[in-house]
Amino acid sequence: MTIQHPNFGAMAPDRVIIFDTTLRDGEQSPGFSMTLSEKVRMAEALAELGVDVIEAGFPIASNDDFAAVKTIAETVRGPVICGLARSSPGDIVRAAEALRPAERRRIHTFISTSPLHMKFKLRMEPEAVLDAITASVTLARNHADDVEWSAEDGTRTDIDFLCRAVEAAIRAGATTINVPDTVGYAVPEDLRRIFSTLRERVPGADAVIFSAHNHNDLGLAVANTLAALDGGARQVEGAINGIGERAGNCSIEEVVMAMRTRPDSYGFSNGIETPNILKTSRLLSTITGFDVQPNKAIVGRNAFAHESGIHQDGMLKNAATYEIMTPDSVGWTKSNLVLGKHSGRAAFRDKLVQLGYGEIGDNRLNEAFRRFKDLADRKKTVFEDDIIALIDETVVRDHERVSFEELEVRSGSKGPSTADLVLSIDGVRRSARAQGDGPVDAAFRAIRELFPHEATLALFSVGAVTPETDAQARCTVRLQENGRLVDGQGADTDTVVSAALAYVHALNKLLVKRERREPEALSA
Incomplete structure (x- = not known):
């Protein structure tokens, strides 16, 4: 049956909408925060990849998130631009304001529906939750023709109450109904049953798009998403490289390639330009400083390697x-x-x-x-x-305040190591000499002397880019300050230089994060 959608027109029964939440749920992962320019660059790559909806952020969370959603709405063309909002009027109005410049916009509002969440998180009775659903979706529809409503912790919600909640959302004007496996608890049969039941029992279900948003706590996010398609969902939500809260989200590249590789089992179509998958994955790794594991499906460096x-x-x-x-x-x-x-x-x-x-x-x-x-x-x-x-x-390393210039170290088995370091700070070259327990420690102490800060070193790791003795070393440095976590990376044939580059990279990210209020932790 064809569904008429405000942003996608007449939807063929086999068409699957790809909803990317890399910039919202993905960015909530510890250490994965992005600057405004990085978010815009990533959004442009997602548009080139062919995703249908970009969830650009949570506008009420901070001025930085609002600016990111608004800037993406102004500059990125093609996909629907979506902003997340809780059920409160302030959230919805703020999202609508950020999305106003978009040529195609969506407000995504949610509220918890499971007994556990209603009792301990919301402290609301079920009837009050139903009233909140009606009010929030109605308000969102006053600001956008395309409204997505999500039942947070939907897979642990009593199915009778979930049917009532979905009915209330549809009656109030929701065009997409999302049932998230917020905590990654479900198994494939759960998703297949939930979506089949909703489509069979809820009045008006044949006029909306059902969506699946699955977390990977049990490693089942992609399997659950494919099962949801079997149950009647026609939108899948996920992130590039599977990033997201805790163990992450459904991996966009994996679910898309499952559809493409197994049309006999999943006879669905989507608009993804699959040759752009690797490029998009690598851009995200570059921006966040987190590489995917070598054996990651589709985009890991061993995905097409054969040694046997x-x-x-x-x-x-x-x-x-x-x-x-x-x-x-x-x-x-x-x-x-x-x-x-x-x-x-x-x-x-x-x-x-x-x-x-x-x-x-x-x-x-x-x-x-x-x-x-x-x-x-x-x-x-x-x-x-x-x-x-x-x-x-x-x-x-665009627009960095601190940049690496020169480093000379002296080290050995007799006494402390010494590092002579030159950095450019806000365009001014500065130098310092520091001693430490080894050359890396000395280099890090010199950085602290040139640019004093209170952040502590939470992680330092070294790996070789390629296997030879003259290979580049790739170093990762994680800094922690007042609950903020940032990761920096550096690569050089000299390991100490690589470590210094990684530290400076992390420091630049920290300087950006100091000026922003961290988004409230949400997991719709």
């Missing part, structure tokens, strides 16, 4: 023996080795296009090429992962 001799033999004879999708279908290339010190700018630009960085500007290209040549002079072989690490470092 048996597998390699099969691949040489027919790739389909061990690959159920082609690497290029999600944005991967097949080459392993790239470029060297004799390569020119044209070859370098061509490789960036292959890796998904074709949109890089001339100034950034020139800086990246200079750093590539420096790296090529120091390494025998430059791999694709070396290029990715180099470009990521260049892209993420």
